Amino acid sequence: MHQRSHEEQRYLDSYNASAFDRPSVTVDVVILTLRDGHLEALLIKRKEHPFLNYWSLPGGFVQMQESLDEAAARVLRQKAGLEGVAGMEREGPLRHPIYLEQLYTFGHPERDPRTRVISVAYYALVEASHIREMGEEKALFRLRIPEGESAVEIFDSKFKKYSLAFDHAEILGVAIQRIRGKLGYTPIGFELLPERFTLRQLQTVHETILQKRLNKDSFRRKMLASGMLEPTGELERGLGRPAELYRFRREL
Amino acid sequence: MHQRSHEEQRYLDSYNASAFDRPSVTVDVVILTLRDGHLEALLIKRKEHPFLNYWSLPGGFVQMQESLDEAAARVLRQKAGLEGVAGMEREGPLRHPIYLEQLYTFGHPERDPRTRVISVAYYALVEASHIREMGEEKALFRLRIPEGESAVEIFDSKFKKYSLAFDHAEILGVAIQRIRGKLGYTPIGFELLPERFTLRQLQTVHETILQKRLNKDSFRRKMLASGMLEPTGELERGLGRPAELYRFRREL
DNA sequence: AAAACTTATATGCAATAAGCATATATCTAG
DNA sequence: CTAGATATATGCTTATTGCATATAAGTTTT
Numbered sequence: 001m002h003q004r005s006h007e008e009q010r011y012l013d014s015y016n017a018s019a020f021d022r023p024s025v026t027v028d029v030v031i032l033t034l035r036d037g038h039l040e041a042l043l044i045k046r047k048e049h050p051f052l053n054y055w056s057l058p059g060g061f062v063q064m065q066e067s068l069d070e071a072a073a074r075v076l077r078q079k080a081g082l083e084g085v086a087g088m089e090r091e092g093p094l095r096h097p098i099y100l101e102q103l104y105t106f107g108h109p110e111r112d113p114r115t116r117v118i119s120v121a122y123y124a125l126v127e128a129s130h131i132r133e134m135g136e137e138k139a140l141f142r143l144r145i146p147e148g149e150s151a152v153e154i155f156d157s158k159f160k161k162y163s164l165a166f167d168h169a170e171i172l173g174v175a176i177q178r179i180r181g182k183l184g185y186t187p188i189g190f191e192l193l194p195e196r197f198t199l200r201q202l203q204t205v206h207e208t209i210l211q212k213r214l215n216k217d218s219f220r221r222k223m224l225a226s227g228m229l230e231p232t233g234e235l236e237r238g239l240g241r242p243a244e245l246y247r248f249r250r251e252l
Numbered sequence: 253m254h255q256r257s258h259e260e261q262r263y264l265d266s267y268n269a270s271a272f273d274r275p276s277v278t279v280d281v282v283i284l285t286l287r288d289g290h291l292e293a294l295l296i297k298r299k300e301h302p303f304l305n306y307w308s309l310p311g312g313f314v315q316m317q318e319s320l321d322e323a324a325a326r327v328l329r330q331k332a333g334l335e336g337v338a339g340m341e342r343e344g345p346l347r348h349p350i351y352l353e354q355l356y357t358f359g360h361p362e363r364d365p366r367t368r369v370i371s372v373a374y375y376a377l378v379e380a381s382h383i384r385e386m387g388e389e390k391a392l393f394r395l396r397i398p399e400g401e402s403a404v405e406i407f408d409s410k411f412k413k414y415s416l417a418f419d420h421a422e423i424l425g426v427a428i429q430r431i432r433g434k435l436g437y438t439p440i441g442f443e444l445l446p447e448r449f450t451l452r453q454l455q456t457v458h459e460t461i462l463q464k465r466l467n468k469d470s471f472r473r474k475m476l477a478s479g480m481l482e483p484t485g486e487l488e489r490g491l492g493r494p495a496e497l498y499r500f501r502r503e504l
Numbered sequence: 505a506a507a508a509c510t511t512a513t514a515t516g517c518a519a520t521a522a523g524c525a526t527a528t529a530t531c532t533a534g
Numbered sequence: 535c536t537a538g539a540t541a542t543a544t545g546c547t548t549a550t551t552g553c554a555t556a557t558a559a560g561t562t563t564t
Contacts, residue, residue, distance in 0.1 A: 185437070
């Protein structure tokens with residue numbers, strides 16, 4: 001460990017961070033889930049100015065004694081009622097850990113009219129059954145990026161379109177582009193599935209995220225060859241031939 | 253644009269950011285270049301505590317009126333004497349724009365003994381001839397990640413090994429892993445080459461970043477088929493057969 | 505009970521890509 | 535002029551992907 005001299009200790013003791021003007025720092029979390037073949041985000045309604053009554057990403061100021069990861073997990077818990085972030089909290093019998101990853105840090109000086117606020121944005125992938133009852137203050141919205149565009153469109157269940165507070169629609173758009181790209185080299189699609197799933201459900205996750213149709217036979221052969229699928233030996237019955245159920249074989 | 257009511261304006265006028273304790277925010281830039289088949293980083297020597305006389309990444313506090321991207325570009329200019337970030341400054345006859353991208357935000361509460369400091373880290377890819385004279389205060393160091401490990405090793409030109417200030421070695425390691433991965437889906441290797449280059453030089457860039465040998469014939473066929481190489485019609489003479497010179501065909 | 509329908513699973517073939525061995529070309533050095 | 539160094543080219547094998555076609559296994563309808 002770095003050894004400190006008396007001179008250095010005196011320097012540290014006299015250091016005054018207030019001598020410099022500092023921006024505020026928040027953590028904002030894009031909570032993504034998948035329902036009925038739609039990518040959705042959990043948003044909360046702002047109760048104070050600015051953007052009073054606008055829907056927004058759950059967020060909060062970073063506390064002085066917590067890491068950024070801890071702040072994001074706290075926001076998930078306090079603002080969205082979601083607990084059990086993978087690799088963060090006490091390892092109990094977690095049914096389905098939440099996937100949480102840093103997205104990007106948004107720091108345009110004018111992004112918040114109150115004061116200078118820098119936002120360290122995260123995204124969380126949450127299996128739909130993990131999300132509890134919605135209410136007046138928080139709800140799930142469907143997301144869509146029109147062909148050839150980059151801006152995301154946000155709809156409620158009655159297909160009414162919304163603008164979000166601050167630059168939260170832009171943050172949301174970055175998150176969607178991120179998971180589209182990441183799906184190409186990291187098996188994050190599994191984070192949106194229940195513990196046991198069918199190949200059709202896995203393909204639906206991929207098609208929903210990528211917003212395009214995939215070839216059924218190629219997809220299943222590729223997935224079966226990947227070694228990531230662990231057969232459970234059980235079947236799920238529907239209208240047609242029963243489908244085999246799999247688990248995601250996580251590498252240790 | 254979001255229209256503001258009188259009530260909201262009053263709210264904003266009375267807002268006091270100092271009511272909340274705020275961390276300091278810095279921008280730190282990993283400056284990467286490639287010389288003699290080695291990946292190198294430009295570091296500067298700290299002139300004050302803590303970590304006095306330790307080598308460190310160029311960095312600085314984020315000013316209240318600048319964006320994070322502007323802060324990173326300012327750090328490049330003021331601390332490393334590098335100008336001409338792609339897409340940022342006035343478009344003059346830039347010989348070789350510098351590639352600058354946000355890396356990750358490091359926010360462990362104890363990472364700086366002075367006070368709580370959150371670092372928005374960037375990485376810059378700089379063609380070697382762009383880097384001016386080194387001196388007592390800044391120098392280039394060779395980087396290497398041993399097989400099967402994740403921590404980066406930092407050497408000077410006499411193969412002396414160094415530890416860096418703060419968590420800057422960790423930040424450096426994240427940057428190397430980032431460009432290794434990104435090389436797979438974005439042609440960032442070209443950012444480390446001069447305007448005109450040979451296929452051998454391009455392969456050397458890839459091999460140095462990935463820290464492994466690539467098959468010469470497959471590599472060149474793949475690159476020639478990619479459509480990214482624009483033949484200049486000129487040759488570069490060496491000891492053997494003259495090599496054809498290419499330019500990077502940037503998509504508009 | 506049988507037929508129709510739905511959905512899942514399996515397989516062969518063609519096209520494309522990647523790895524590798526081998527050959528030829530074109531220069532400079534001796 | 536030959537040897538050496540380096541670049542460029544090509545054929546073959548293996549792997550992957552897309553697609554068409556076939557078979558399997560249920561549920562629903564008649």
